[in-house]
Amino acid sequence: MNALIQKLERRARLLDEEKAFLADACQPPRKVSAGEDIIRPGDTPQASTLLIEGYTARYGTFDDGRRQLTALHIRGDFVDLHSFLLRTMDHGITALTPCTIAQVPHTTLKVITEQWPHLARVLWLDTLVDGAIHRQWLVSLGRRPALGRLAHLFCELSVRFSLVGLDDRCFSFPLTQSTVGDMLGLSTVHVNRVAQELRAEGVITWRGGRVQIEDWAGLTRIAEFDPMYLQLASDPV
């Protein structure tokens, strides 16, 4: 919850009443174990899920079992704020690690749009930043070579962790190379090879479920990273 508010306040000032209302809206936190589906494609959830701790991902699947992850969530992210209006989910959401989540009923979100228009705009903005991240991923998958794709992912995560008050140059990353492959549209083997290349360049270490960025300038150069899309400016909305 605090992580969410901290992130939202990087983009717009919130009134104390708004923060209090948002905090009250959350149902008690719940644990989810790794590999469990939080939402299955076709579900029509009655509440939106806020990620308190852990990693979750959105995914689409093919008949033959191959999958593509379309988003990666960290603490403070609303993993399915869009289910409030989208109703039936066109994709699933899975817990990549053990997670703590809290739910906000859709009825409460509706009240926000009726009675707290400013807060509603801030939440709308949050879904729009989600879209901006999607666009960057599209650029990655469409035009960036494998090495740049992995580098870009780490750049993005570093900035996103800094928004929720975590050390951004060294963060927990207990995902398998196979999962990363499903995210970047690469095979597991190739993820392994480009990871080694990043290590050989000396820009990161990635071991034991942790990533440490050793050379930020070098990493951003390889990734051609420009953080503008993460909307760090704090404007009234």
Add this chain to the structure above:
Amino acid sequence: MNALIQKLERRARLLDEEKAFLADACQPPRKVSAGEDIIRPGDTPQASTLLIEGYTARYGTFDDGRRQLTALHIRGDFVDLHSFLLRTMDHGITALTPCTIAQVPHTTLKVITEQWPHLARVLWLDTLVDGAIHRQWLVSLGRRPALGRLAHLFCELSVRFSLVGLDDRCFSFPLTQSTVGDMLGLSTVHVNRVAQELRAEGVITWRGGRVQIEDWAGLTRIAEFDPMYLQLASDPV
């Protein structure tokens, strides 16, 4: 304008007052010629642009000039509704063909969020469907082979045109193969080759700036197309 309302009403019922307010919000239409930028990266527009006729696209560029299109808009699409809250644009929007556009001032959009909460939710939903399309494109770029990518694009366009009342099995498509390559993350040469393959399969004809779908079942099979993500159900929001 009518196209927008027609599309929105496929997802939620609108009151006559809401439709009237939305129609009044539009400034007089304006022509834009092919190749012209409607928005440049870094711009902070004071109005959102509605596409009345033609094709526009969102794009990201690299230093070396290569580009990746991240969205394709047809008539009835709000090409940058998100600029209302996102403020400074992280990407550009270009007219791929001669276009007619109309603008809606951000101040008016703000009034909608303050005084027309239901209409605001419908517009929010529209940006969420945008996100759903992004996710499908991510799946395409990440995991679909070139043939399936092109087939999927035509499936999506067919459904989207049907939502705005156009013949969906035969639509105007005056884009170059190079532009399609920038959309699908492919080289021009390869777009040419997979297009010929789709023709050879007898599922489409694509000539003289028009696409005709000859075998919908075959096309959707090649694309592994599932239209769920376009949110065709009409629910109260």
Add this chain to the structure above:
DNA sequence: CGAGGTCTTGAAGACGATCAACAAACGTGG
């Protein structure tokens, strides 16, 4: 009629996938 853009075709090469095998790390139960 000419010129520039677009489409088409061929050949060579690169990047990443797939297959296969082994090593290392992890977790679980004895």
Add this chain to the structure above:
DNA sequence: CCACGTTTGTTGATCGTCTTCAAGACCTCG
């Protein structure tokens, strides 16, 4: 705390898809 099985990471070899380069055909529009 160790043994064992399973998952994850690593490496090599081969293969396929798509890219790049190059050149010629077609088309459109002044």
